[in-house]
Amino acid sequence: MIKVIIVDDHALFRLGVSTSISNSRREIQVVGEAESGEDLFDLLRTTAADLVLLDIMLPGMSGIETARRLRSEHPKIKILAVSSENTAAVLESLLEIGIDGFISKRYGGIGEIAQAIQTVMSGIEYFGKDIAAIIYQIYVSKKSAAGVTPEFTEREREIIELCRDGLIGKEIGERLGISIHTVNNHKNNIFRKLGIENTMEMVQYALKHKIIRPE
Numbered sequence: 337m338i339k340v341i342i343v344d345d346h347a348l349f350r351l352g353v354s355t356s357i358s359n360s361r362r363e364i365q366v367v368g369e370a371e372s373g374e375d376l377f378d379l380l381r382t383t384a385a386d387l388v389l390l391d392i393m394l395p396g397m398s399g400i401e402t403a404r405r406l407r408s409e410h411p412k413i414k415i416l417a418v419s420s421e422n423t424a425a426v427l428e429s430l431l432e433i434g435i436d437g438f439i440s441k442r443y444g445g446i447g448e449i450a451q452a453i454q455t456v457m458s459g460i461e462y463f464g465k466d467i468a469a470i471i472y473q474i475y476v477s478k479k480s481a482a483g484v485t486p487e488f489t490e491r492e493r494e495i496i497e498l499c500r501d502g503l504i505g506k507e508i509g510e511r512l513g514i515s516i517h518t519v520n521n522h523k524n525n526i527f528r529k530l531g532i533e534n535t536m537e538m539v540q541y542a543l544k545h546k547i548i549r550p551e
């Protein structure tokens with residue numbers, strides 16, 4: 337059972353998320369709600385959680401301050417940020433803190449949250465597609481001067497190579513012994529790192545930068 341605490345100062349949002357999760361995912365349990373960062377840390381004194389769904393725009397202690405303190409005092413708890421404030425400055429601060437995922441209130445729906453929770457709890461970062469370009473620009477601004485290309489995990493390299501060989505998601509999953517859902521999560525992470533949106537661009541980039549070899 338995945339235990340989740342929702343932190344948002346809008347009661348209707350908390351209710352909507354809690355109801356959606358309860359109706360669709362038995363493996364996820366909302367064990368508490370808080371309307372501020374201060375309330376969250378009071379709650380954590382008596383309530384165990386695996387993940388905190390954290391709004392960034394909070395009264396009193398800001399969401400960024402809350403995330404920073406949460407990462408310091410409760411490092412094992414996953415942090416899934418949710419906000420309508422999708423500026424590069426906010427995202428950069430959150431990435432430096434080491435959050436596990438980010439969903440935009442502007443473009444992501446409540447239904448996406450359950451999927452994001454499961455993805456993050458499986459050990460894979462989750463970032464909405466609408467902010468991929470912003471994250472990529474942050475990465476480029478830091479790394480371009482040094483000529484550094486993005487780093488990929490061994491699994492990501494395997495998936496890129498299999499895409500080069502023409503395999504589709506289901507076939508890749510069968511070859512690697514993982515679900516198509518996991519394959520898609522890995523591909524989305526690769527797309528985010530490269531700031532691209534499709535498999536062809538991914539393979540072309542990997543070949544050009546010698547991340548993989550031609551067949």
